[in-house]
């Protein structure tokens with residue numbers, strides 16, 4: 225408990241006092257918003273390792289204790305008891321919906337579950353080899369042009385419409401990206417189904433076969449979407465908030481978030497993990513060799529799916545996903561040697577002083593790819609599935625940023641380039 229709610233910063237002989245901000249879970253920040261005005265100096269913090277960008281009431285995580293909660297509800301309970309649409313509602317509007325509110329939300333989403341046919345032309349023009357994340361980001365951006373009526377960021381109604389349109393249309397686009405990769409005809413889904421049931425049907429439906437819902441697949445995807453739904457101010461979410469802070473609309477901000485998620489140090493790690501596990505298997509399964517590479521500072525290789533900026537104990541999502549991977553493979557009757565390689569790597573890393581000293585534990589991406597692989601989702605689609613789950617988180621964070629009337633994000637810098645110099649004419653250089 226902090227007794228004195230002030231912080232003192234001494235610059236030279238001058239002492240400056242700053243307020244402390246204390247969060248509802250007793251997290252403490254020094255409010256330096258007046259630092260430059262008072263002192264004419266700034267702070268520098270590459271990667272924002274010590275910098276809070278906002279106050280947020282959406283997600284709480286304690287990296288030391290391995291706690292993750294959405295709007296106060298623990299991730300363990302939500303993953304076990306909730307459906308993804310309830311969680312989306314919770315994140316975006318702040319409370320779990322009652323049946324009436326949930327029905328209305330689903331109805332509004334279904335009423336918007338159509339994507340303009342012309343978007344197919346854009347999709348068709350991408351090469352088959354295009355990475356699905358690039359296609360998803362482009363098509364999400366293109367949605368802006370097809371939905372000009374939801375661009376007024378001052379209008380509560382237009383923001384609500386933009387929210388339900390995005391939640392309705394992104395799964396269709398995701399399924400189109402997946403189906404294009406597989407050479408399957410594009411689908412608009414089934415109005416009669418629930419949100420996650422419809423996603424699975426849109427993806428796995430075959431044109432020449434009656435679709436029979438597999439409850440294991442539905443509940444697994446439901447769980448994975450919930451586990452990925454929000455994670456406070458991570459790289460892609462910060463991107464969404466930063467882009468939105470310039471008063472760019474929701475669709476454009478989410479498209480930028482998708483691009484940020486794509487990178488291998490963030491959401492793209494789920495694809496990288498499977499590629500790493502497959503490479504280990506192909507190489508004969510010698511995990512020790514890859515452990516040594518990960519520890520070798522002259523080798524750029526990192527143990528993908530390990531380590532996290534905030535979790536320094538364990539990632540609670542990884543714990544749930546590890547159990548789910550075991551269950552799903554068992555229920556689907558699949559025996560995948562890379563699950564054993566993953567477990568072996570985890571065991572070795574948790575006993576290795578390099579990883580122990582640096583507090584590197586499996587993160588959300590370590591086991592998720594094994595599940596996607598079991599569901600026959602191609603490697604390149606893994607991060608797209610992550611984006612589908614993260615969508616309500618991005619939406620809620622964008623909405624909160626607007627409601628808090630946050631100023632435009634515009635960091636400063638310390639200039640370390642050339643001082644003023646005179647221009648030299650071309651023939652004198």
Ligand code: ACO
Pocket residue numbers: 271458488489490491493518519525526527528529530531532533534582584587588589
């Ligand atoms: N393998 C080997 N060494 C690692 C790993 C890893 N996966 N992760 C971190 N380290 C080492 C670093 O080399 C560094 O060592 P040093 O202190 O000797 O220089 C130390 O641990 C701290 O690592 P940083 O990179 O400074 O930690 P940071 O918080 O900046 O990065 C990150 C976190 C990006 C997640 C990092 O752990 C990583 O690259 N992991 C692999 C990629 C991954 O799984 N990303 C998904 C994260 S979850 C998500 O975004 C959805």
